[in-house]
Amino acid sequence: MIKQGAAGNRRVPRTTGMKIFSKFIAPSILLCVLSGCETHYATYDIMLTEAVAPRPKNDTNGKQTIYHTDSLGIKKYCFENDFVKIIWSPSAYGVGFTIDNKTDSSVTVLWDDAAYVNEVGSRYHVIHSGIRFINKRDLQSPTVIPKNGTLDDLVFPLDYIYGDMDGGWYEAPLWPDASGSLGKLKSQSRAFFGKSFQVVLPLSVHDVVNEYTFTFFIRSASYK
Secondary structure: OEEOOOOOOOEOOEOOOOEOOOOEOOHHHHHHHHHOOOOEEEEEEEEEEEEEOOOOOOOOOOOOEEEEEEEOOEEEEEEEOOOEEEEEEEEOOEEEEEEEEOOOOOEEEOHHHOEEEOOOOOEEEEEEOOOEHHHOOOOOOOEEEOOOOEEEEEEEEHHHEEEOOOOOEEEOOOOOOEEOOHHHHHHHHHOOOOOEEEEEEEEEEOOEEEEEEEEEEEEEEEEO
């Protein structure tokens, strides 16, 4: 089993040597914590609505299905065909997933051709778990999932990562997830309801590259 880092839920400044996707706290939220005010958080209800992959003449993805499962009260959406099973876990700081290779040969994830398409249709290159922020523009080696193996990973758009004058690194959330004002958080988050985003994930199976496009729909959010 290939095991890599999972998505974090809060922002924290990064130094150039640190890797991505740990839990972290936004500077504004940190200020709120220090001053004693309450911080409110949004948890989004996001569903996988579509999965599209080309079907070359010399290959087929076979029957494919989309369904959801409940794990510890958390609903997760799954995509499955003859080759892979992918369980998705989107959050504001990374679209996480677990890929099970169902074949008797390797499956390769081609990160440099992967992409995130946001709710207004802008397309971005992505980085995945284990890539240092300072190296975000470098070429990313493909990940090989061995036969009957599993990969836990996530993708996050490059242009949502930025640095400051002190050499720290930050991730801008994919959608609003925290605020000192519950009313403001509700207003900001509701602007994303009914919107869709996509993850483009090229997978090489049996030496044939299939560019999978997964479409997600933001239904609503709960607050605490």
